[in-house]
Amino acid sequence: MGTMEIITRKDFRRLVEGLLGDYTLYGPVEKEGFPAFARIERFSQLRLSRTPTHLSAKEFLFPPRETLLRFDLKNGDVREVVDAQNQAIIGLHPCDIHAVNLLDRVFSYGTPDRNYLARRKRTVIIGTECTPDEYCFCSSLHTMTVDRGFDLFLHETERGFIVRTGTKRGRRLLERYTSATKAEKADLERLERMVERKEKMFRTRLDAEPSQLPLIYRGADSSPVWDRIGRVCYGCGSCNHVCPTCYCFDVKDDITLDLEDATRYRVWDGCTLEDFAKVAGGHNFRKARSARLRHRFNRKFRYLADRFKGLFCVGCGRCSRTCLVRINISEVTNEIIRETKER
């Protein structure tokens, strides 16, 4: 794997139309003037977007609501529900693919999550290049480029696309639908220049290396920043829901009124929501919004780093972009870094 080829724009159209025949296809479309992931049914709907989408594509691998079990209470039968189909997601940016790689680790850890893993196995991932906006800071987290987690990765050029192949499945798709030709030295140099140009475009940067962040966050439990942002936070959960690496869910049961059937399902949850840490008896471990925000930021930069060998922020900027009161994860992190340096 890891080969590099060139395809033309006509090839690209043939590839997308081939995917439309073989898979349920998701990709960016234009929605009210903004790029958004949606089901693609015709090539003309696809708008490869260089700027990030408001919502990530995690819903196609980890749906917001998903049935896990069906109970027949009359007979005492329980049936597992695993709803996975062949699907393809096109237009994931490098940070989004890093996020999928993290979700793969989470859902394989301990007892493997059969629903996620079955869906992931049947999902083709095709990455595309991006341009950072003022919220993106992936270059500071080393997630600006990606080497694995995709079947194909397309870098658009004036002539068409430079294609990197990540899996045998990607190779088969390329051979089946395109007349890819081997990339030449000039194409590889062009790709290097594109990466260098992108690196220079970032307006947002963290003032510390990613490897230092778990320790920096460890020393920031009593930082004044938590009370300050806790006072303005709505506790709305939007930052959790747009985040491509937030994976917390709640499990609930629905029982029919005649008590004959029931389903067990999971729904996305979010650690910034008030009920997230509420337990029996009404006690809430993180009633204050400041405590919930501190928890969320620590989950991204500290708590999960040991268990999963990686930070859980990929620098996509979605949480900052979406927050109505402008709580900005890179600004907060830089403030904590500054406090650490001044101590």
Ligand code: SF4
């Ligand atoms: S940080 Fe912003 S998006 Fe997140 S819960 Fe608070 S107000 Fe909502």
Ligand code: SF4
């Ligand atoms: S924490 Fe914010 S910037 Fe980091 S991955 Fe999640 S949404 Fe993106």
